[in-house]
Amino acid sequence: MPFSIETCTAQHIGDRDEQQDRVGLFTHPTVKGALMAVLADGMGGHTGGALAAQQVIQSAKTNFENGSLGAEAIQATLAAAIGDAHGGIQLTSLSSETDPHSTACLLVLQRGRADWAHCGDSRIYHYRNGEKISRTYDHSHVMNLVKMGYLTEEQAETHPQKNLLISCLGDNDDPKIDFAETTPLLDGDCFLLCSDGLWAYFSDEELGKVLNEFPVRQAAEILINTARDRAKGHGDNCSLAIVRLKQLEEEKAPPPWKRTAPIK
Numbered sequence: 001m002p003f004s005i006e007t008c009t010a011q012h013i014g015d016r017d018e019q020q021d022r023v024g025l026f027t028h029p030t031v032k033g034a035l036m037a038v039l040a041d042g043m044g045g046h047t048g049g050a051l052a053a054q055q056v057i058q059s060a061k062t063n064f065e066n067g068s069l070g071a072e073a074i075q076a077t078l079a080a081a082i083g084d085a086h087g088g089i090q091l092t093s094l095s096s097e098t099d100p101h102s103t104a105c106l107l108v109l110q111r112g113r114a115d116w117a118h119c120g121d122s123r124i125y126h127y128r129n130g131e132k133i134s135r136t137y138d139h140s141h142v143m144n145l146v147k148m149g150y151l152t153e154e155q156a157e158t159h160p161q162k163n164l165l166i167s168c169l170g171d172n173d174d175p176k177i178d179f180a181e182t183t184p185l186l187d188g189d190c191f192l193l194c195s196d197g198l199w200a201y202f203s204d205e206e207l208g209k210v211l212n213e214f215p216v217r218q219a220a221e222i223l224i225n226t227a228r229d230r231a232k233g234h235g236d237n238c239s240l241a242i243v244r245l246k247q248l249e250e251e252k253a254p255p256p257w258k259r260t261a262p263i264k
Contacts, residue, residue: 003185005035005109006244010220012228014197014235020049021195021239024057029065034110036064037241039193040085041103041122044170048098052089052170056104059085069110075179078106078117082169082177089170101170105136105193109243113183114191119175120168122195125204129188130212132204139167139176163196187247188212194223197236201227216242 013019020042028034040056042049060081067077082104089100103120116124121138137143141164145151156162167176182189190211199207202223210219220242227238 002248003187003245004248006216006246007035007037007242008216008220009239009241010224011239012197012224012235012237014228014231014237015233016237018047018050019237020053021197021237022050022053022057023193023239023241024061025241025243026061026064028069028110031069031110034064034069034108035243036060037105037107037109037191037193037243039103039105039122039195039239039241041120041195041197041237041239042100043102043168044093044100045098048092048096048100049102051092051096051098052100052102055088055092055100056082056085056102056169059088060104060106064108069108071113074108074115075117078108078115078179079177081106082117082119082175086169086175093170099170101168103165103168103195104175107191107193107241107243109185109191112185113181114185114189115179115181116191117177117179119177120165121163122193123199124180125192125194125207126182127190127192127208127211128186130208132208133182134180135204136178136180138165139178140165157200185245187245190242190244192240192242194240195236195238197238198223198227198240200236201230211242211244216244 038060040053042053063081103122105118107116126133142156142159142162
């Protein structure tokens with residue numbers, strides 16, 4: 001059955017001097033129903049982080065519009081987008097006095113499937129009717145400790161080094177990229193892309209509850225405002241993109257005896 005797609009993006013500068021997050025939503029120019037959501041959290045001094053994050057948005061859009069979206073090629077398209085952004089950020093660092101870096105979250109939604117990729121500690125959540133299906137895991141020192149069994153996820157959330165990344169775009173090493181997909185898409189599927197300035201203030205269950213109970217625009221407003229309240233004047237830039245699917249009821253043809261016909 002057909003779906004409608006509800007989308008929304010939102011940002012707040014937090015308690016920083018500059019907004020270095022970037023977020024974007026794009027429809028494909030030729031592939032009907034194909035949609036890309038992108039989020040990047042820039043780092044690197046005055047203007048450097050913003051330039052790095054913008055490089056991610058531009059590279060993602062270019063590769064989405066010009067790359068292949070087929071099931072066997074979409075992962076390569078996502079990897080190319082992140083790789084191109086990484087190379088561009090490295091060039092920026094050579095031509096400026098800044099040290100730019102960025103995270104990257106890319107989601108492509110198309111008929112019957114969704115694919116995504118990420119690097120860094122910006123996250124992609126997949127919920128279905130409020131229940132968490134999956135979540136990306138940060139490329140951070142603390143999350144490595146969780147994977148090795150030295151910390152629980154609850155302990156990781158309050159660890160003093162939770163923002164220490166082991167991979168991001170702009171480093172000397174190639175970025176570590178994790179991929180995931182889901183197929184088929186179902187009624188109630190909802191995807192949230194967000195920077196750490198937002199997810200740091202919520203449990204996974206809280207996020208799912210808000211996304212399930214409110215229209216996407218209202219959900220975005222609630223999440224941003226709650227993050228600001230919980231930051232207590234020490235909040236980072238916070239950004240998000242929401243993509244939610246709702247099944248449409250197919251119109252049924254009226255019974256033959258109810259159809260009108262011209263009088264002969």
